[in-house]
Amino acid sequence: MKENFIEIKHVKKEYPMGTNKFVALKDIDLNFSEGEFTGIVGPSGSGKTTLLNIIGSLDSQSEGEVIVLGYEVADLSSSKSARMRSENIGFIFQTYNLLPVYTVFENVEFPLLLLRINKNERIKLVTEALKWVGLLDKIKSRPSQISGGECQRVAIARAIVKKPKLVLADEPTANLDADNSHNILKTMKKINEETGTTFIFATHDAKVIKYLKRKITLLDGSVAKDELVNGG
Amino acid sequence: MIFKLALKNILGAGLRTWLNIFILSLSYFVIIALQGFFVGWQEDASREMKKWDIAGGQYWQEDYDPYDPFTLEEGHAVIPDELKKLISNEEALAILISPATIYPKGRMRNIVLKGIAPEQNLVELPTTYLENQDEEINCILGSSFAEKLSVSIDDYIVLRWRDKNGAYDARDIRIAHIFSTTVLTVENNQIWISLPIMQEMLGYLDQATIITVKDENYHQEITGWEYKNLDFLLKDLNNMIKAKTIGSSMMYVLMLFLAVLAIFDTQILSIFRRRKEMGTMMAMGMTRVKIIQLFTLEGVLHAILAILVGAVYGIPLLRYFKKVGMQIGANAKDWGLSGVTDALYPIYGWKLVVGTIIFVLITVIIVSYLPTRKIANLKPTDALRGKMTKKDE
Structure with a gap:
């Protein structure tokens, strides 16, 4: 397991709010190793999503240093940052964010198109990913034709299809019922265990917490607790 | 992709x-x-x-300016020999223009009188109707103008003109034909009569205001006449x-x-x-x-x-x-x-x-x-x- 897979040093994030500034993250110091199955938990407004976005280079910190897979995120240009995400990071969102006009197959195929992977390889990888999430029978369906749980499984397949080193999942079970949530979490846990992909969640769902190996609790933008759980 | x-x-x-x-x-x-x-x-x-009007181009007598009515009395000259040759070969057409007055149904109206050879076939104007019989002066005019004047074929109208000496004369002219055209430049306020008759009436023997030529590539410098090409005429x-x-x-x-x-x-x-x-x-x-x-x-x-x-x-x-x-x-x-x-x-x-x-x-x-x-x-x-x-x- 690679140490210092992600390094977060004295990170502060401020948002302008009128003439004042809202501090979303205060002096965060964290390290993540490869293969972790970690959750950033905390109430709404505690800074979970902000931290996840900074790790995923979707946002930048106001102060401090964030090194992801050896890249100093703040130093990356827009195109280099896009390339890093394309090659190394998979995202799972609370609202699935599937592309509505594409089929399940095309949605999962999309990240591979960005990597310019050839057609045969794409078909192989997409089939493999959909097999992981148990949706091989829905490849021609559109997002509007499948359930919420299935949409989230498509989103997982899309996140893992390119075999990223890191998957960032923002409240992946928030819109799902208990059964679907457990299925999704089991799927992600299985992927984590079998492929070694690092998973970092932002969540306040108790169901997710049961599956985590490490739990980082944020309160008002600060790390309140960082603990190994469930035998992690 | x-x-x-x-x-x-x-x-x-x-x-x-x-x-x-x-x-x-x-x-x-x-x-x-x-x-x-x-x-x-x-x-x-x-x-x-x-x-109907300009064929391949026109020579204008140098004093002629269609936008200046005062030039109509002066804008004429003897047809140059070079153009006479073309006219006799039916490759050109002489037109004499002069202001005149008509009195249709007792009303007075100033018009542009135009003389054209009755036998011409260079433009579509039905000039054969201008061939005179029994010493009558035949004229033709466009249908819209005829409608404005409330005249019809075989009506007689009084035409008054001024000859080269400044003397006024008048005669009844017969409407021999009313033609229909879409070309306003041969119709608006115009009455057409035979060129030889008009030359004689005005005393401008052998003279013309405009010479319309058939060939648009024909272009010779002629003293006292200005060549107007199609670009100019269609402007x-x-x-x-x-x-x-x-x-x-x-x-x-x-x-x-x-x-x-x-x-x-x-x-x-x-x-x-x-x-x-x-x-x-x-x-x-x-x-x-x-x-x-x-x-x-x-x-x-x-x-x-x-x-x-x-x-x-x-x-x-x-x-x-x-x-x-x-x-x-x-x-x-x-x-x-x-x-x-x-x-x-x-x-x-x-x-x-x-x-x-x-x-x-x-x-x-x-x-x-x-x-x-x-x-x-x-x-x-x-x-x-x-x-x-x-x-x-």
Whole structure:
């Protein structure tokens, strides 16, 4: 397991709010190793999503240093940052964010198109990913034709299809019922265990917490607790 | 890849896409159809004017200025030998012009009296009716002018003129024929009589004001006469058509505006509707440049598909218009449409078609690019939030 897979040093994030500034993250110091199955938990407004976005280079910190897979995120240009995400990071969102006009197959195929992977390889990888999430029978369906749980499984397949080193999942079970949530979490846990992909969640769902190996609790933008759980 | 994605996106949008495409195709069609009618009108009017009035060009006596009535009495001279030869070979035609007055039904009206050889066949004017019998002076005039004067064939009107010595004389002239023409320059306020008779009446033997030549390439310097080529002679007509074209262009600019608005609206709507989609694309690693390319290409594909859809219904319709024309009928002259016969027949040149396509394409590219650039410059997190209303924040 690679140490210092992600390094977060004295990170502060401020948002302008009128003439004042809202501090979303205060002096965060964290390290993540490869293969972790970690959750950033905390109430709404505690800074979970902000931290996840900074790790995923979707946002930048106001102060401090964030090194992801050896890249100093703040130093990356827009195109280099896009390339890093394309090659190394998979995202799972609370609202699935599937592309509505594409089929399940095309949605999962999309990240591979960005990597310019050839057609045969794409078909192989997409089939493999959909097999992981148990949706091989829905490849021609559109997002509007499948359930919420299935949409989230498509989103997982899309996140893992390119075999990223890191998957960032923002409240992946928030819109799902208990059964679907457990299925999704089991799927992600299985992927984590079998492929070694690092998973970092932002969540306040108790169901997710049961599956985590490490739990980082944020309160008002600060790390309140960082603990190994469930035998992690 | 971008092309396939763009195509998939617009085809996947279903009815919205096809509505935009239809509106855009309509703008292509209307622009080409309207412009085709104007090109056709211009061609038609030029052809008619050559047939009825100016043939291949004209020599004007140097003092003659059609816009200055005072020059009409002075603007005449002996026909030069070079042109006489052409006239005898039926390759030129002499016209003498003089102001005169007529008294139809007891009313006085100042007119332009024109003398033309009855035996000429260079222009369409039915001058054979001018051959006089029984010492009568026959005249011909256009139907619109005859209507204004309330005269008809075989009516007699009093004609008064001033001869070369300044002496006034008058005679009854017989209306031998009323011709119908669309060329206002041979009709407005004009009465045509036989050239030899007019020369004798005015005392301007062997003289003319204008010599119309058949061959548009014939051009010799002749002292005392100024050569006017077709470009010059058609300038007024072309200017008039141009003015009307500009006026009418407002309509197709409006059509284009509506079409562009549809595309612009689609793209602007995309900022709100598809912000999240773009945020997702950014999160998956699509670069800003690729996103701009994708969404601009979607706009361009709308325009290209509109060409195909427009071609499906437009080509048969444009062909139909070309075959039957636009019926104008007797109202043409009331509308000031000089040179138009009973119908307007459009002409669709490749320049018109290609020009319209390029014009619409460029417009669509611009209105697709601008809002897309705005979206692509959003921070991925802002795009992902997909804020549509304040509630969502």
